[in-house]
Amino acid sequence: MPYFDAASSAPLHPVARQALQASLDEGWADPARLYREGRRAGLLLDAAREAAAEAVGCRPDELVFTPSGTYAVHSGVAGALSGRRRVGLHVAVSAVEHSSVLHAAEAHARATGGAVSEVPVDRYGAVAPAAYAQALRADTALACLQSANHEVGTEQPVAEVAELCRSRGVPLLVDAAQSLGWGPVEGAWSLLAASAHKWGGPAGVGLLAVRKGVRFAPPGPADERESGRTPGFENIPAIVAAAASLRAVRAEAAAEAVRLRALVDRIRARVPELVPEVEVVGDPVRRLPHLVTFSCLYVDGEALLHELDRADFSVSSGSSCTSSTLTPSHVLRAMGVLSEGNVRVSLPPGTPEADVDRFLEVLPGVVAGVRERLGATAVASGPVAVEVPGAAEGLVVDALGRRCPIPVIELAKIFGEVPVGGTVTVLSDDAAARLDIPAWCGMRGQEYVGERPADHGDAGAVAYVVRRLS
């Protein structure tokens, strides 16, 4: 059962399991108490904090443990914004941050009226430091940038952005959830958040580092624990396991990164050869070692996940049909790449080469099967260029009420009937169409003309216009 979704949650590292079990006996008491059980728990907590701080590259008194990475991000964003209230209320974030960062910024905006600027990314999902510099304003209280993207693996230029933030006097919060197991975050960041279960630690532990000198006002009700920055009784066995496993994965990181990078390179190279109409996304070089994402035209992401699960592969997807809100991943949207039939493969440390080879064997048949059931087999090889003299310029495809990938399949099916120079208008009320129809045009070398509201009762209906170039 190859599990290829380490970016969601990594299986527990053996060192985490051992440390957790060992500290269940020593770490259950209240570390604030004066008696021996409390002192023992306190010593474990201190040692874990020192180990984690060393791995992060900060002082132990700059680091607190939180109940999750999400909590670390939420409280880090809120605390930094609250501490800099006098400077202003503006926040700059990249457009491809984890939802926890975006939601924390939204909550701030809702509560205070402060503005949020989203810094755009290129087609690989990376921000340009110059674009980040433009987003900073005199009233910018906080900037946020992930170390590497959780959906496509692209590394961000954190050190450059940290330097320009520093020169402008703006603290930078780095969400290092995806990268901390691979190494420390370089550069003069001000706050850093991470999550233990992403590196093979237990669930229930995040960490938040706040550099000395960064103004920080903890949000929420007062509480004495964790320097007043995280309320609630400390989960010491899990914290010990988190710190121990971070050391362990770091010790293995250099060698494992080389090995997994080669396996991911194999997937990046082979998938487009084995599966027609595929787009591999994310930076091919400046990326996390273990993560690759690709999207398959004319494929339903949920069906693809189910079929891969039946074939024993656990992966995730940013397709709209796999999201509870039926919208495609905001990361793929910001990158302007295809979202249908999206697959994210993230290899846990120790993934055998044979599992990757087996995945490459299985994938083409699985994709073909899903396409066949959607009636998309005929279109996969592209439209036949027919010349139909006098054919109506302006064919219309009514795909209202049909979900991704049907609007794109219907577009592809009719495209053969469009004369070169003619247009097709696709009517769709599916959120994925806005991303996938332009992406289809890009992949097929056709012209995406644009969109307009459809002349249709339904407020969500949009008309997407495509012109045939060849």
Add this chain to the structure above:
Amino acid sequence: MPYFDAASSAPLHPVARQALQASLDEGWADPARLYREGRRAGLLLDAAREAAAEAVGCRPDELVFTPSGTYAVHSGVAGALSGRRRVGLHVAVSAVEHSSVLHAAEAHARATGGAVSEVPVDRYGAVAPAAYAQALRADTALACLQSANHEVGTEQPVAEVAELCRSRGVPLLVDAAQSLGWGPVEGAWSLLAASAHKWGGPAGVGLLAVRKGVRFAPPGPADERESGRTPGFENIPAIVAAAASLRAVRAEAAAEAVRLRALVDRIRARVPELVPEVEVVGDPVRRLPHLVTFSCLYVDGEALLHELDRADFSVSSGSSCTSSTLTPSHVLRAMGVLSEGNVRVSLPPGTPEADVDRFLEVLPGVVAGVRERLGATAVASGPVAVEVPGAAEGLVVDALGRRCPIPVIELAKIFGEVPVGGTVTVLSDDAAARLDIPAWCGMRGQEYVGERPADHGDAGAVAYVVRRLS
């Protein structure tokens, strides 16, 4: 090493340990994912929710897991207040709630300007339903009442208060952290919060139940997990262990409650016989089965804890010298009882009778030792009633800069020189004096006249006046 501080944190129950270890293999994946590891984690989470809901006495869809009991209280208070914003901003709490409840109410007041009413308690630490009724106003958005007090064990009349809240249309949040292991909370409560490590579950798990029909707006940034009520990745192994151990302790609760109640009765009866100048506090009957608190005159709480720890007993204290803020416990203050030399004994399930007997053997010598080192041995038997004709009416004891229990010891030492009818004025800048000087008067049958600001440069200096009656 008898551990007598179950009310802070109970040692891990064997069932919790087994469940935790068993679910480390099955419960690490993301329960929101469609693949098998995710589905398996989701099944574990569902089963744990059903078991916990049954123990709480609510529907599974009314219960969410949180990272701690503190988090459950904080988010329960904030969510209920936010959901009832249109009704008003007023909150009613008992004066002896856990600090997490009081801090959540304070944070609400700070953020919104809403008022907080503290319902007073009697000398046993219990609220009267009539006093609670008086505190409810037309703009009361939320009432909070603990099921039983965490420092003195007194049970609150939750069912009566819930009924009167219901009749006034005000939701009642019950902090059941101390009692949930012993049984469900009776009555028509609206919200309930609890903490697993108090019943022998692991750290890192709280629970929050919100009855259907209660208006609730989750505070903070949006997140899809736990019905949008608790952000962050679920800690499923710990949740499974929490639910399993709650069932296990409940199965043992009836028999263990009888046994521990008898042991606590023994402590309640014997301590005042064995140790002079002791006040046992809290309701002798309507109380938690396993918890008893007493205070010893002329004793430094921190020294007492250290000596008991050296004698292998782990207990906690509400004395000011054991608090980081150097103020006595707000619970003892609200009850108007002595805070110096305070000891809370809370027996974990399974405590052997022999440990309690040994504690009763050791305690008198420990208290006597601490008193001797403080030079308080001579005063422990009370002042000798001397008649000093013409002695100055109005002796003054300057205890400025001296911490608890010194001001009371100095008062007791000089008291023998005061003629009957004469007064002593104690100058003190220690917060505990405000509680302990009146308590001393009550215990010694002397008159506490009152306090006034001291004619002294120090802003915190207070003059406490005591009149000798006998």
